[in-house]
Amino acid sequence: MQQDQRQLIKKYLDILLRRKKMVIAGLLIGMAVGLGQYLQAPKVYLCESLIKYQRQRINPTQMSPDDIRSGTREVVATVSQQITSRTSLEALIKEFDLYATARSNMPIEDVVDVMRSNHIDIGSDRGDIFRVAYQGSDPKKVMRVTNALAAKFIEENLRFREERASETSKYVSDELHMAKEALDKKEAIMRDYKLQHYNEMADQRNTNMGRLNALQGQYQNNQDSILDLERTKVMVQEQISLRNELFAQQFGGISGGALGNSNLQGAHQAGSLLADVSRMRQELNNLQLRYTDKHPEVKRLKTMLKEREGEQAAMARQAEGDEEQRDEEKSVVQRLQDPQAGELKIQLETLGYNIDRLKKDRVDMENQIAKYKKWVEAAPVREAEWAALTRDYEQLHNHYQQLVAQNISAESAHSLEKAQKGSQFKIIDPAHFPETPFKPNFKKIMLVAVGLGLGIGGGLAFGLELINTSFRDPEDLEAYLDVPVICAIPAIFTNRERIRRKVFQVFWLVVFVLSSGGILTAAIYFWRKGMIII
Structure with missing residues (x-):
C-alpha cells in the first residue's frame, strides 16, 4: 500500500516537472495580475x-x-x-x-x-x-x-x-401640580364635611356619650330638687294656712275659721296633685331614656300625665274665681297676721322662684339631651360617610409624597446636567493621520495572486496530462496491451531537433527572467513611489 502511494506521488511530481513551464507561467501571470489589481484598487x-x-x-x-x-x-x-x-x-x-x-x-x-x-x-x-x-x-x-x-x-x-x-x-412637575390639586380638593371636601358634622363624627362619640350621661344625671338631680322644693312649698303653704286658721279663730270668728278651713283643704289638694304630676314626669323621663315614644308604657304614662295636668289647670282656674271673695276675707285676716306669717310668705315666694328657675333649667337640659342623643345616633351614619369620603385619601397622599420626592430628584438631576456634571x-x-491605507492589503493580494497562479498553472498541467493518450510508463503499456515489455528505449533526437529544443529552452529562460525581472522591477518602482505600501 505504501509502495502504491509512493508511486502515485512520484507520478504527480513527474507531471509537475514535465509541465513546469506551464506552472511557472501561471505563477508569473498571477503575480502580474495581482500587482495590477493592487495598483488599480482605490486606497482606503x-x-x-x-x-x-x-x-x-x-x-x-x-x-x-x-x-x-x-x-x-x-x-x-x-x-x-x-x-x-x-x-x-x-x-x-x-x-x-x-x-x-x-x-x-x-x-x-x-x-x-x-x-x-x-x-x-x-x-x-x-x-x-x-x-x-x-x-x-x-x-x-x-x-x-x-x-x-x-x-x-x-x-x-x-x-x-x-x-x-x-x-x-x-413631566414630574406637571404630575405633582395635578396631584396637589386633587389632594387640595379632597382635603377641602373633607374639611367642609368635618366642620359641618363635627359633633356627629365618630371620634366625638365618646365625648358626646360622656356629656349625655352627665346631662341625664343633672336632669335627674334637677327633678329631685324640684320635687323637694315642691314638698317644701306644700309644707310652707300648710304652715301659712295653719297660722291663718289660728288667727281667724282668735280674731275673725266664723269667717276666719271658714277661710282657714278652705285654704287648708285647697292646699292639701294642690300639694297632692303637684306631687303626682312631678312623680309622673320623672317616671316618663326615665322611660324615655330606655324606650322610644312609641312604647306602650310611655304612651300610657303620657296620657295619665295630661289628665293630671288638666286637673291642675282646672284647680288653678277655680282658685282664681274665688280670689275676689278671698281678698275681702283675707284683708281682715292680713291686718291681724303675725310677723311669722309674713316670713312664711316670703319663703313661699322664694320657693316658687327657685322652682320656676329649675323648671327652666330642666327645659334647657331636655333640649341639650335631645341634641346629644341626635349626635350620638348620627355617629354610625357619619362614620360610614367619612370612611367612603376618605377611602382614596391615603393613596392620594402617598402618591403626592412620592411625586414630591421625585420632583426634588428630577430638579437635582436637571441642575446636574446643566452644570455638565453627569455621565458623559x-x-x-483621538484619531491620528493614517500613514498606511486600510485596504487594499498588498500582502494579502499578492498571496492570493500567487495561489491563484499556481492553482491555474497546476490545474492546466494536470488537465493536459489527463487528456494526453500517450503512455509514459512501461506499466501503463503492459496494463493496456496485456503484453510484457521487454525493454524501454529512450527518445533519440536528431541534430536539428536538439538545436530546436535548445533554442526553445533558451527562449523560455529569457522570457522567465524578463518576466520575473519586470514584475520585481515594477514592484520596487511603485513601492518607492509610494503606490505600493507593504
Whole structure:
C-alpha cells in the first residue's frame, strides 16, 4: 500500500516537472495580475478614535437620565442612532465635501445609507470604552471626519441628557401640580364635611356619650330638687294656712275659721296633685331614656300625665274665681297676721322662684339631651360617610409624597446636567493621520495572486496530462496491451531537433527572467513611489 502511494506521488511530481513551464507561467501571470489589481484598487484609509463613557459621580439618583445600572452599550446605541441619523450625516457630508462623485450620480439618501452602512463603524470593545471608526480615500478627511464623529458623541450626549432631564423634570412637575390639586380638593371636601358634622363624627362619640350621661344625671338631680322644693312649698303653704286658721279663730270668728278651713283643704289638694304630676314626669323621663315614644308604657304614662295636668289647670282656674271673695276675707285676716306669717310668705315666694328657675333649667337640659342623643345616633351614619369620603385619601397622599420626592430628584438631576456634571463621553485617544491605507492589503493580494497562479498553472498541467493518450510508463503499456515489455528505449533526437529544443529552452529562460525581472522591477518602482505600501 505504501509502495502504491509512493508511486502515485512520484507520478504527480513527474507531471509537475514535465509541465513546469506551464506552472511557472501561471505563477508569473498571477503575480502580474495581482500587482495590477493592487495598483488599480482605490486606497482606503481607516481612522479610529477611542471614547470612554465616564459615569457621573455626584449624587446619582433614581431620576437621573442615566440609570446607574444601565450598560454602556445601551447609552452608546442611543447616541449612535442620533449621530448616524440622516440629518447629522448629511451635515457632515456637506461640511467636509465627502462623496462628491457619488452625490452627482446618486440621491443624497443613498449616499447617507452608504456612509452609514459601509464607512462608519461604532462598537464597544471592553468595559466603558468603545471606538468610532471611519474609512475613506482621503486620509486627511478621514481623520477629520473621525474626530468630528467623536466630538458629536460628546455634544449629542450632553444635549440628549439635558433634554431628557428637562422633560423628566417638567413631566414630574406637571404630575405633582395635578396631584396637589386633587389632594387640595379632597382635603377641602373633607374639611367642609368635618366642620359641618363635627359633633356627629365618630371620634366625638365618646365625648358626646360622656356629656349625655352627665346631662341625664343633672336632669335627674334637677327633678329631685324640684320635687323637694315642691314638698317644701306644700309644707310652707300648710304652715301659712295653719297660722291663718289660728288667727281667724282668735280674731275673725266664723269667717276666719271658714277661710282657714278652705285654704287648708285647697292646699292639701294642690300639694297632692303637684306631687303626682312631678312623680309622673320623672317616671316618663326615665322611660324615655330606655324606650322610644312609641312604647306602650310611655304612651300610657303620657296620657295619665295630661289628665293630671288638666286637673291642675282646672284647680288653678277655680282658685282664681274665688280670689275676689278671698281678698275681702283675707284683708281682715292680713291686718291681724303675725310677723311669722309674713316670713312664711316670703319663703313661699322664694320657693316658687327657685322652682320656676329649675323648671327652666330642666327645659334647657331636655333640649341639650335631645341634641346629644341626635349626635350620638348620627355617629354610625357619619362614620360610614367619612370612611367612603376618605377611602382614596391615603393613596392620594402617598402618591403626592412620592411625586414630591421625585420632583426634588428630577430638579437635582436637571441642575446636574446643566452644570455638565453627569455621565458623559470623554475622548481618550483621538484619531491620528493614517500613514498606511486600510485596504487594499498588498500582502494579502499578492498571496492570493500567487495561489491563484499556481492553482491555474497546476490545474492546466494536470488537465493536459489527463487528456494526453500517450503512455509514459512501461506499466501503463503492459496494463493496456496485456503484453510484457521487454525493454524501454529512450527518445533519440536528431541534430536539428536538439538545436530546436535548445533554442526553445533558451527562449523560455529569457522570457522567465524578463518576466520575473519586470514584475520585481515594477514592484520596487511603485513601492518607492509610494503606490505600493507593504
